[in-house]
Structures are given as structure tokens and as C-alpha cells.
Amino acid sequence: xxxxxxxxxxxxxxxxxxxxxxxxxxxxxxxxxxxxxxxxxxxxxxxxxxxxxxxxxxxxxxxxxxxxxxxxxxxxxxxxxxxxxxxxxxxxxxxxxxxxxxxxxxxxxxxxxxxxxxxxxxxxxxxxxxxxxxxxxxxxxxxxxxxxxxxxxxxxxxxxxxxxxxxxxxxxxxxxxxxxxxxxxxxxxxxxxxxxxxxxxxxxxxxxxxxxxxxxxxxxxxxxxxxx
Amino acid sequence: xxxxxxxxxxxxxxxxxxxxxxxxxxxxxxxxxxxxxxxxxxxxxxxxxxxxxxxxxxxxxxxxxxxxxxxxxxxxxxxxx
Numbered sequence: 001x002x003x004x005x006x007x008x009x010x011x012x013x014x015x016x017x018x019x020x021x022x023x024x025x026x027x028x029x030x031x032x033x034x035x036x037x038x039x040x041x042x043x044x045x046x047x048x049x050x051x052x053x054x055x056x057x058x059x060x061x062x063x064x065x066x067x068x069x070x071x072x073x074x075x076x077x078x079x080x081x082x083x084x085x086x087x088x089x090x091x092x093x094x095x096x097x098x099x100x101x102x103x104x105x106x107x108x109x110x111x112x113x114x115x116x117x118x119x120x121x122x123x124x125x126x127x128x129x130x131x132x133x134x135x136x137x138x139x140x141x142x143x144x145x146x147x148x149x150x151x152x153x154x155x156x157x158x159x160x161x162x163x164x165x166x167x168x169x170x171x172x173x174x175x176x177x178x179x180x181x182x183x184x185x186x187x188x189x190x191x192x193x194x195x196x197x198x199x200x201x202x203x204x205x206x207x208x209x210x211x212x213x214x215x216x217x218x219x220x221x222x223x224x225x226x227x228x
Numbered sequence: 229x230x231x232x233x234x235x236x237x238x239x240x241x242x243x244x245x246x247x248x249x250x251x252x253x254x255x256x257x258x259x260x261x262x263x264x265x266x267x268x269x270x271x272x273x274x275x276x277x278x279x280x281x282x283x284x285x286x287x288x289x290x291x292x293x294x295x296x297x298x299x300x301x302x303x304x305x306x307x308x309x
Contacts, residue, residue: 105297112244
């Protein structure tokens with residue numbers, strides 16, 4: 001019997017702009033994307049959640065700050081605290097930091113310029129639910145496009161939480177320790193500034209983003225089967 | 229009751245906006261050694277006393293208006309309130 005696909009929620013905030021790209025990429029990689037409106041107080045039945053890129057609430061106050069208090073984010077926090085898989089991309093990473101689900105905060109790029117280009121990443125952790133299709137040390141080419149991606153690490157950030165780094169000489173924003181993506185201590189929440197959903201087909205310049213999103217879909221499928 | 233909240237980047241936190249302002253002022257010929265850019269928020273709050281207003285605004289700062297990792301805040305209550 002054919003198994004149903006894992007259901008991956010994609011949050012939609014006012015000002016999200018990569019939600020449909022994320023949903024398309026997840027669908028192309030075998031998941032069933034489920035759009036979740038920011039005002040919803042409860043999540044539907046999901047195996048994972050993606051917070052997409054964009055400019056939620058116009059980046060007012062601090063990027064991600066207002067979105068982190070939205071009703072749907074309260075539900076996402078509870079989902080994450082229960083061990084649910086949560087991936088935050090770009091603005092989604094900023095929202096996760098503001099919500100306290102990931103340590104640190106994203107600051108304006110050191111150059112003060114918006115950067116939009118492909119960057120090479122180094123996979124530091126291939127044993128997370130978001131990078132399981134990668135090899136340790138693997139290089140991925142994935143685009144960034146952000147004005148506030150300079151990661152400010154808390155003093156107690158553990159080395160094991162650094163999942164992705166910008167390759168030497170490629171840091172586009174001044175991030176501490178070339179950090180491009182971090183996981184929480186439990187390993188079920190990942191935030192990254194680059195956009196894997198924009199790089200899931202060689203026609204788009206690179207297919208390397210699929211290593212990350214397909215890892216997430218694999219992990220969501222495992223969760224689905226474990227529940228069934 | 230009227231109040232003003234000042235949010236500033238903490239000492240030692242990189243402030244690229246402040247650096248850009250500083251270098252622009254220098255280009256204009258002003259003798260500036262440092263500029264830091266923060267944020268100002270004017271509030272009108274309901275409270276029974278200045279102390280109660282201050283306590284409430286401190287909670288607002290901790291929850292939303294400032295990020296304690298990189299910012300510090302000051303609260304100024306308007307005269308006569």
C-alpha cells in the first residue's frame with residue numbers, strides 16, 4: 001500500500017514572500033505542504049514546520065520580533081518544545097531567534113548592504129534531521145538574499161550547534177564565526193540564512209538546497225511512520 | 229501618562245548604522261569621534277502612579293521593545309505625570 005506523504009506546514013505571515021517557493025520545493029521533494037496562517041492558534045496535523053523567508057510585519061522594531069508573538073508562533077513554540085521539527089529560513093531564522101527557540105540574534109549586515117547572490121556553505125553537522133542527506137564537510141551552493149543576516153552569537157553557544165558555515169572568504173554579512181545556520185541544543189530546530197528552497201533544481205542555478213529540504217522531508221516521513 | 233523609551237545598542241556591539249552615520253558626518257567636515265544609532269519609542273500608558281507606569285514599561289521592554297542580548301533601554305517619564 002502506498003504510504004501518504006509527510007505533511008509539512010509552511011507559515012504565512014503578513015510580509016512573507018518565500019512561502020510559496022518553500023511549499024513548491026517541499027512538494028517537489030515528496031512532502032505535502034500545508035499553508036498555515038499566522039493568526040491560527042492551532043496547527044493542523046503536521047510532521048514538520050517551515051518558517052519561510054520574507055519581511056514579516058515589515059521588519060518593524062527588529063526583524064522577526066513582531067512575528068514571534070503571532071498566535072501561530074505560540075503553537076509552533078509548543079510544537080518545537082514537544083520535539084517537533086522546525087526549519088526557519090532567512091526571516092524564519094530571525095523569527096526563531098526572537099521567539100527564543102534558537103540562541104542569538106540576526107543583526108544588519110556589516111556592510112549595511114543587501115546581499116543577493118550564491119554562496120558556498122560547509123556542512124558542519126550532517127547528523128541533524130535537516131542535514132542527514134549531506135556528508136560532513138560537504139560544500140553546498142545556495143543563494144542568500146538578506147539585509148540582516150549578521151549572526152550575533154551568545155557567549156555560551158556550543159560548537160556542536162553550528163550546523164552550517166559560510167565557506168572561507170564567502171561570509172556575506174559579517175556573521176560571527178562564519179555561521180550560516182545553527183540548531184538548538186535538542187537538535188530539532190534549525191535556522192539558516194541561505195535559501196535552500198530557491199536551489200532545488202539545477203535550472204535555478206543549483207540543486208544543492210535539496211540536500212537540506214529532502215533531509216527534512218526524510219525526517220518528517222520517519223516521524224509520520226513512527227506515529228502510524 | 230506619557231513616557232519615552234530609549235533603546236541603544238550595548239557597548240561593544242557592532243553598530244554598522246552608527247559607523248555609516250559617523251563616516252558621513254566626517255565627510256561633511258564635522259569633528260565626530262563616534263556615532264551610535266538606537267531607537268526612540270513614545271508611549272502613552274494608563275497607570276495609577278509613575279512607579280506603576282515604570283514597572284509596566286520595563287516589562288514591555290523586556291518582552292518586546294528591546295532585545296537584551298544586544299540592546300539596553302532607558303525609560304523617561306514625562307514631567308508632571
